[in-house]
Amino acid sequence: MADELTYEPEGVTEGPEHVPATMTQKRLNDDLLKMISKPGIWWWVILAIDLVILSLGMIAERTQIYYGIGVAGHTRPVMWASYVTNFVFWVGIAHCGTLVSAILFLFRSHFRRAVYRVAEAMTVFGVLTAGLFPILHLGRPWFPYWLFPYPTQRQIWPNFRSPLEWDVFAVTTYLTVSSIFFLVGIIPDAAAARDRQKNPFLRLLLTIFSFGWTGSNNQWKHFYGAYLYFAALATPLVLSVHSVVSWDFAMAQVPGWHSTIFAPYFVAGAIFSGVALVINLLIPIRWGFKLQHIVTQDHIEKLSKLVLLTSTIVAYSYLAEFFCAWYGPNRFERDMFWYRFTGHFWWAGWIMFTCNVIIPLLLWFKNVRRHNPTLFVIMLFVNIGMWFERFVIIVGSLSHPFNPSTWDVNYKMSWAEAAILAGSFAWFGLFFLIFVRVLPAFSVAEIKETLPAPMRRKAS
Amino acid sequence: MIKALGRLIDKLLEGPPQKHRGVMGIFYYVDDVTGAVQALRQSGHGPVSVFSPVPHHDIERALDQGPSLVRWVTAVGGVLGITGGFALCIYSVYSYPLVVGGKELVSLPPFVVIGYESMILLAALSNLVGMLALARLPALKHKAPYDPRFSEDKIGVWVPCSGEVATRVQETMRGHGAEEVQVHA
Numbered sequence: 271m272a273d274e275l276t277y278e279p280e281g282v283t284e285g286p287e288h289v290p291a292t293m294t295q296k297r298l299n300d301d302l303l304k305m306i307s308k309p310g311i312w313w314w315v316i317l318a319i320d321l322v323i324l325s326l327g328m329i330a331e332r333t334q335i336y337y338g339i340g341v342a343g344h345t346r347p348v349m350w351a352s353y354v355t356n357f358v359f360w361v362g363i364a365h366c367g368t369l370v371s372a373i374l375f376l377f378r379s380h381f382r383r384a385v386y387r388v389a390e391a392m393t394v395f396g397v398l399t400a401g402l403f404p405i406l407h408l409g410r411p412w413f414p415y416w417l418f419p420y421p422t423q424r425q426i427w428p429n430f431r432s433p434l435e436w437d438v439f440a441v442t443t444y445l446t447v448s449s450i451f452f453l454v455g456i457i458p459d460a461a462a463a464r465d466r467q468k469n470p471f472l473r474l475l476l477t478i479f480s481f482g483w484t485g486s487n488n489q490w491k492h493f494y495g496a497y498l499y500f501a502a503l504a505t506p507l508v509l510s511v512h513s514v515v516s517w518d519f520a521m522a523q524v525p526g527w528h529s530t531i532f533a534p535y536f537v538a539g540a541i542f543s544g545v546a547l548v549i550n551l552l553i554p555i556r557w558g559f560k561l562q563h564i565v566t567q568d569h570i571e572k573l574s575k576l577v578l579l580t581s582t583i584v585a586y587s588y589l590a591e592f593f594c595a596w597y598g599p600n601r602f603e604r605d606m607f608w609y610r611f612t613g614h615f616w617w618a619g620w621i622m623f624t625c626n627v628i629i630p631l632l633l634w635f636k637n638v639r640r641h642n643p644t645l646f647v648i649m650l651f652v653n654i655g656m657w658f659e660r661f662v663i664i665v666g667s668l669s670h671p672f673n674p675s676t677w678d679v680n681y682k683m684s685w686a687e688a689a690i691l692a693g694s695f696a697w698f699g700l701f702f703l704i705f706v707r708v709l710p711a712f713s714v715a716e717i718k719e720t721l722p723a724p725m726r727r728k729a730s
Numbered sequence: 731m732i733k734a735l736g737r738l739i740d741k742l743l744e745g746p747p748q749k750h751r752g753v754m755g756i757f758y759y760v761d762d763v764t765g766a767v768q769a770l771r772q773s774g775h776g777p778v779s780v781f782s783p784v785p786h787h788d789i790e791r792a793l794d795q796g797p798s799l800v801r802w803v804t805a806v807g808g809v810l811g812i813t814g815g816f817a818l819c820i821y822s823v824y825s826y827p828l829v830v831g832g833k834e835l836v837s838l839p840p841f842v843v844i845g846y847e848s849m850i851l852l853a854a855l856s857n858l859v860g861m862l863a864l865a866r867l868p869a870l871k872h873k874a875p876y877d878p879r880f881s882e883d884k885i886g887v888w889v890p891c892s893g894e895v896a897t898r899v900q901e902t903m904r905g906h907g908a909e910e911v912q913v914h915a
Contacts, residue, residue, distance in 0.1 A: 295783060295883035419818060427822035429830060431840040439815075439847040447854040454858065457867075458881070462783070465878035470736035470743070477743055481862070482869030484876050487793055489865045490785035495798025496861035500854060503804075507850045514843060718784045724883075726759040726907060 290563050295718050298564070302712050303463050305559050306472065309707050312558070320699045327693010330686040331406060339409050341686045348668045348681035353407040355660040356691055359543070360400035360698075361441065361515050362536075362656060365508055366544020367393025368448055371455070372504035375497075381572045383716040384565050387459075388555065389548045390452040391711070395701040396544075397445040399694050404437075406690065418442075433517040440514035447507055451500045457483050457493070459710035475708060512540045519663065525606035526667035529594075535587035542580035542626070543656035546649040549573050553642050555706065564717060567640050574639045577652065581630035584659075588627065602672065609670045610662055614680050618658050618666065625655020750875050750914045752890035755903035760786050762907035763885050767792040769902050770889060779874055781886035789885075800860040807856025808849050815848030816841055875914055884909075 334341040344351055370389040374382040405414045417438045419428055428435045460479035467473040483489060513533035520532035549570060556565040595607040611619040629651045632638045639645065665681055705711065757763045763780060767789065770778050780789050819841040827835055862868070874888040887908075889899045896913055903911050 299882050419822065425826045427826060430819040430822065430844055431830060431833060431837050436840070436843040436847075439844050443847045443851040446851060450854055450858050454861070458783075462881035465881045470739040473743060474739045481867040482872070483867065484869065484872055484874075485781045485783060485880050486874075487780040487782070487785075487789065487795065489867065490782070491790070491795055492798045492800055492861050492865040494785060495800045495864075496804075496857050499801060499804045499857045503850050503854050503857070507847075510843075510846060510850075514847075715784055723760045723786055723788075724758055725761045727761055 293563070293721060295721060295724075298718055298721070299462055299466070299714060301561065301564060302714050302717070303466060303710060305706060305711055306463050306467065306476075306708060313703065313707065317700075317703055320696045320703060323692050324696035324700060326689045327691075327696060330689035330693065334406070334686055334690075335411065339407075341684060343682045343684035343687060345679050345681050347671050347673075347676045347679070348665055350407075350668060351665050351681050352661075352683055352687040352691060353403045355657065355664050356694055357400050357403035357407075358515055358536075358660040358664070359657050360396050360403070360694065361444075361512065362540035362543045362660075363547050363653075364393045364396030364400060364444070364448070364544065365512055365537070365540035366548050367391070367396070368444075368451070368504045368508040369541050369544065370548065371451065372501040372508065375501045376505060380720060381569055383713060383720055384569050385548065385552060385573065386716075387455065387711055387713045388551055389544075390448070390455065391702065391705050392544070392548060392551065393448045394445075394452050395698050395705070397441065397448060398701065399698045401441060401445060402694065402697070433514065433521045436514045437518055440511045444507060444511045447500075447504055451504055453479070454493075454497065454500065455713065456709055457481055458485065458715040459713055461485065462714050463710050472708060479709060509537055512537045519667075524667050524671065525600070525602040526610070526663065526670075528603075529591065531587060531590060531594075535584070535591075538580050538583035538587065539626075539656060539659060542577060542584050543653055545573055545576045545580065546652035546656075549577070549649045550646060550653070551702070553646050555711065557642075561712070564712065567642075570642065570645065571636075571639045574633050574645055577649070578630060578633040581626060581633070581652070585627040588623065606667060606670060610666050613666075613670060615662065615666050615669065618662050622655050622658040622662050625651045626659060629655070745870075748871060748875075750873075750890075751892045752874065752888055752914055753896050753899045753903065754875055754877070754912045754914065755887040755900075755908035756877065756879065756910040756912070757885045757887065757906075757908055758883065759907060760788055760885070763887060764788045764792040766887055766903050766906035766908065769906060770887070770899065773898070773902065775889050775891060775895065775899055775902075777890070779888045781874070781876070781880040781888070783881050783883060783885075798861075798864065800857060800864055803860030803863075804853050804857040807860075808853035810856075811852030812845045812849035814852065815845035818848075819844050875912070 330341075342351070342353070367386075367389040370382050371386040371393075374386070404417075405411045408414060417428065417435070419430075428438070430436075456479055458480075460476045461483035464473055464476035464480050467476055513536065516532035516536035519527040520529055522528060552565055552570065552573075556562050592607055595603045598604070610616075611623075629648055632644070632648060638648070669680055670677060755766060757766065763782075763786075767778050767780065770776065771792075771794075778793065780793065782789065820836055823835045829835065874886075874890075877884070877886060880886050887903065891899055892915060896915070900911050900913060
């Protein structure tokens, strides 16, 4: 089937929603649902590499549980370091899915239809990865339930005035709502996949995910009735979650943290890194599964424009922070911002600025936006830059506090932290690799909606 | 062993045979479906159900479908969520009164975050429950015979009926361009 298609051929007219005019509903099912099949050799090779990296992370975590949190390179005054950086990084990654699926749904940006399922999956797996880090960072990671409010005989409740407790509510709500949104969206597509699946085990799985969907008018009515409200609820949620994460820092009086710009700045940064990772995932997926006629270059270009937009917001935030530090009366704040680019971690500051502000400027050129290898590399840089942004904010600010006597003591990442960071990518990758093989990674029903409805009396 | 398990799953998924009485018309064109639905409803046959791979506004109009009631369930969940969020915070500070950082026991601004997140959580959960209940999901038994082509590119129109009525329904469907009409008796 795939061989018959000429990908992005010259002269093929595309509809307003980018799908080639020759596409039919049946062919769309064939092209998209063939992904759920027996995996090829490359899938197993990638899975094996992924499992090796994951095992390294698990060995590191086992060592940390056995010997204690001292295995990490935390040193006074830097007691929040790579784990909190990873937490913020992965929560940020998780933001793009809801942006693409919910916010663009409300704005009726139809280009989202071809890409949103991948972004939503990334959201759910991103939050699952992010959620690990506060637990790994606990001295006794078997007590994470202490974070939740539950009635005890001693009437001990969490401190609801603490931003860390707000985080518990925000992140668990986000995980629940984004998982529901993701799984509800899959129902009609799982039914389509179920109807053609021959493997009994996969058919059982798809039957469970399809909830016995038949596509009746009653089911569609309530499905879309609810979908609109999921989108309407997820939109304020996505904006609130990263705002709450930013308040973990902004509510403290540490120079470099105590800033009102943090909430919008973090939200823009989250979308920036999330969309970049979606592009990094979509480019190999559309190439590997030969889906260039469904996820077209136009879709990729639109996403890269979103990266460009959020990059300018992030750049503006950096400059506004610097300006306020220079113009404002707080000398500690001024000193901190000078330290970020000239102090002990100067290299991290410059990696952040180069990757997030300078390299994305290339996206102003249309040729770059339409050249996938270049785009892939730029998006990798964006994510490296965004990891370092969180590193600069967290480690940079903590390593240079009010008391100068602690300034010489500086944090060094330990092997365990590096292995756990690598393991987190493998953990995320494991979910993603399984997902593309067992569930519809593209929304068959929604892409089908972009095709013109078959009408016998077209003209009338 | 795996093959035997596979056969067992196949049998399980197939389920017991279900008996349906009525006529199922299979269409390709959307305007044929709307014509058939309107004609069937005008001649008093019903209730008419339509099965389609994607929803169509024309079919919704022909069936005279109102908006989904799920929004009311969602609204109730949202109100319960925000009330519950604030109530939890206020109850907890009074049940163990401990002044932290010189702040009021009932400090409303930080509680807004808990109330807000709880509102979204409960609204989303009730949206889900409302959708599943109203759409009758998960559906273990189907009210009409299901055809796998409905998830591909065909549209099914089902009218539960029998006897002479079934013949008339069958004629109406064929007259409106049904590609195939199945009578289940």
